[in-house]
Amino acid sequence: MKIALLGYGRMGKTIEQIALQRGHEIVLKVDEHSKSYDIKVADIAIDFSIPSIAFNNITNCLNNNVPVVSGTTGWLDKYKDATELCKEKNGGFIYASNFSLGVNIFFELNEYLAKMMNNLNQYKISMEEIHHTKKLDAPSGTAITLAEGIINHTNKKNWVLDVTNKDSEIPIVAKRIADVPGTHSVEYKSEIDSIDIKHTAFTRDGFAQGAVFAAEWLFGKEGVFTMKDVLGLK
Template sequence: MKIALLGYGKMGKTIEQIALNRGHEVVLTVDKDDHDYDITQADVAIDFSIPTVAFNNISNCLKNGVPVVSGTTGWLDKYNDAVALCKEKNGAFIYASNYSLGVNIFFEMNKTLAKMMSALKQYNVSMEEIHHTQKLDAPSGTAISLAEDIISNNANFNEWKLDENGEAIIPITAKRIAEVPGTHTVKYDSEVDSITIEHVAHTRQGFALGAVIAAEWLADKTGVFTMNDVLGL
């Protein structure tokens, strides 16, 4: 499979190595300042760029009939536009806030726990996410996904806010510490006890492998998908 990498930072380079190890060919690498390139030489594109260029990267792929996997966060105000364009062009598109296979299992655990806790109003929920200092957005896309899944499955909470408590609010604390790939913690706390679930990434390898697996899965399909589709969850 011929892969275009849109975003060639640390994650892009890790994806490249895993793709090569799995027998694929990287035919194009695009950095944030590259504008004149031919995306059609690729069978599939993987976008791990930056928020300001992600939508343009995705649009370029869809307009040129190239399936695209995006893991860039911080651009989701234009997500519905990307979905509409994908449908208009009969293209193929996957967005995930996190491609780690373990994190996607963690997402399902979080939903199940949120449902179980819905009847227990004595518990307040809070979240913490920790990432490396180069991460541009806060809270992380993964933390937002976790919070929104809690809201969808637990009637006691209706919004999340960064560093802010309040009734029916899920407070999220975001920390930036050098060389931390990603840690996400969800905590339910009452006067008598606490329940905590946590995912700790040790390296970027898990995110990169999941993105390549998603690209392999998407290459011959049309439609808008999520990692749940890829993993059959």
């Protein structure tokens, strides 16, 4: 495939290496300083840009009949607009807060545990995420996905950044430490014990491999999909 990289930071460069190893061609490398480009030279686009330009990147792809995979977080207030445009244009679109196979398994475990803990009100739920200091949004998109998975299966109503005194809310602590690719943990704590699940990424390779795999899966398809579709987890 001819791939356009929308965002050419550390993730973009890692995706480039893996895509080339898998026999693909990188035809565009776009960052926030790029003036103009023709997205139509690409068969598919992979967007790991920044929150302020991700939506424009995605709509440009869909308006030009180029399927797009996006892993940029922090722009989801416009996610519905992107999916409606995709359907209108008969395009192909996948958004994921995290493309790692391990993280997507972790998402499933998180929801399963939430179902089991739903009626055990003695346990208080909390979350923590740690990322590198260059990550622009907090909490991470992965943490939000985890929180939403819990909300879907419990009496929790929403998540909040840092501490909360409300039983209806899930507190998320977000830490920024140099050179940490991503660590996420969920804790259920009572007065007598705690149950913790945790995912720790050692490198960015897992995210990049998943994004390239998702692009390969999406190529030639129409519709709005998630990593559950890609991995057959539905």
